[in-house]
Amino acid sequence: MKAIVIHEPGGPEVMRWEDRALPAIDPGEVLVRHTAIGVNFIDVYQRLGRYPVASYPSSIGSEGVGVVEAVGAGVTTLKRGQRVGYAMRAPGAYAEHRVVPAAMTVPLPDDVPDEVAAILMLKGMTAEYLLHRSYAVQAGDTVLVHAAAGGTGLLLCEWAHALGARVIGTTSTSAKAALARRHGADEVILYTEEDFAVRVKALTGGRGAQVVYDGVGKATFMKSLDALTTLGHVVCFGASSGAVEPFDLGKLSAGSLTVSRPVLFHYTADRGRLEQMAARTFAAYRDGKIRPEVSRRFALKDAAKAHRLLESRQSTGAMVLIP
Ligand SMILES: NC(=O)c1ccc[n+]([C@@H]2O[C@H](COP(=O)([O-])OP(=O)(O)OC[C@H]3O[C@@H](n4cnc5c(N)ncnc54)[C@H](OP(=O)(O)O)[C@@H]3O)[C@@H](O)[C@H]2O)c1
Known part of the structure; x- marks a missing residue:
């Protein structure tokens, strides 16, 4: 598969488009073929080393959406061909494929398109907990x-x-x-x-x-x-x-x-709460309370262009990478 890989922390220029082996699937995990990847400021922190990655070379990225291509031992909640999304602190979304713990994924409802889900998984669920849990807006x-x-x-x-x-x-x-x-x-x-x-x-x-x-x-x-x-x-x-x-x-x-x-990933670490947060976020989209729109679309290999926009304060709204 192809992925954006960094060999050291640094500016957008450290992001390289490289071949990587398809990761092995451990028990409890699924292999996801990404169809849309959300761009977030946290990805910039990972690239810069402000949120250190475990080791180099590393991929980056925390918000992905795609189709389950293979299911690891013990996974009973997901099947091949199913659409899922996730937001995870561990870097690795800027890749054509990714292995993800099944417990971190959310099955996508039919009425939530992939690109919308690539906004809702991280940015949408963040808005959910900020407005309802960190402080309950009245x-x-x-x-x-x-x-x-x-x-x-x-x-x-x-x-x-x-x-x-x-x-x-x-x-x-x-x-x-x-x-x-x-x-x-x-x-x-x-x-x-x-x-x-x-x-x-x-x-x-x-x-x-x-x-x-x-x-x-x-x-x-x-x-x-x-x-x-x-x-x-x-x-x-x-x-x-x-x-x-x-x-x-x-x-x-x-x-x-x-x-x-607060940090999103502490809220979503509990499976029951993750499901509640995802359900309320999907409902807010369905009811028109939020209108997630893609402001800019980039090919995954051009992720550095999205980072330059984000860091230069020239971006608006949500940007998405397409593998
Ligand atoms: N804790 C969590 O759970 C969580 C989850 C998601 C996101 N976040 C945080 O939420 C923030 C927004 O994330 P986002 O992905 O949605 O990004 P974003 O808001 O689309 O982009 C960042 C924006 O910050 C403003 N900004 C102010 N000073 C800046 C500077 N020196 N350099 C760059 N931008 C500056 C800019 O808006 P103006 O041009 O209008 O100033 C810029 O467009 C980030 O800090 C991110 O880490 C936290």
Whole structure:
């Protein structure tokens, strides 16, 4: 099979298109032939070595969709020819085939196309747990979503809007702001030009937001605390601008504020919860609460092009690689 392989951490140029042996299937595993692969910022962290891979050479990538081609001993829940998707911390989705533990896969309903599933498995289930589990958004809440025009950001705006929240997004450009508005943001702040905390306070009569979804990290985190109302919560779920620096815990006493730093893979590690999360995410798609769309499609061998776009802040929405 062919796969994107890295022999060392580094820029997009370390991603090579190479031949690799088809992996052996251990008990409890299935061989998946990928049909669509989601592009995520976590893949950039893997490539850079910020999320270290076990050894080199390694593949990267965490969100895949495809067809089961072979089933390992002991697997009773899946059969050959079945469509499945998965999101896994272990790198390896940027490949024509992948061996995956059956317990990590989700059977795909007929009404969920492969490319849509390649958005829902990682970005969609992330939006599910962020909006329902890290902080349970209520109708009437003010919700601040950073990088609102990004892959995860658009889904958060749509779904929070469907839950009855007032959604304020932040983006770096007015074109991205217009996109976020089309996907559920009631207001958008250009956070590269304006102090977003001051603006959120102004938009909420001085009170602030109940929750901030902050996947940007270093550049936004401290101000995200300033944008909260009393008892407000920052969900710091990513670091596209760099890791959040250590901060004075006393800062939280300004409003009995709370902070969490969740990771999708801890939520999906429990099979029962994974099934609930997938079911609610598929239902949100079916009901039109979220409208996952592919913004850019690349051949898998051209994955470096997608990474360049993502890191240069020029991408919007969800990008997909096609093997
Ligand atoms: N913890 C979890 O479970 C989990 C799961 C999924 C994703 N995540 C995190 O969520 C975040 C979003 O992931 P995504 O895949 O959907 O990516 P994305 O939002 O589509 O792309 C990242 C966006 O971050 C913004 N950004 C701000 N500063 C940046 C910088 N210095 N360099 C690059 N981008 C910058 C850009 O939007 P603007 O141009 O509008 O600023 C950019 O488009 C990432 O931090 C990711 O690690 C976490």
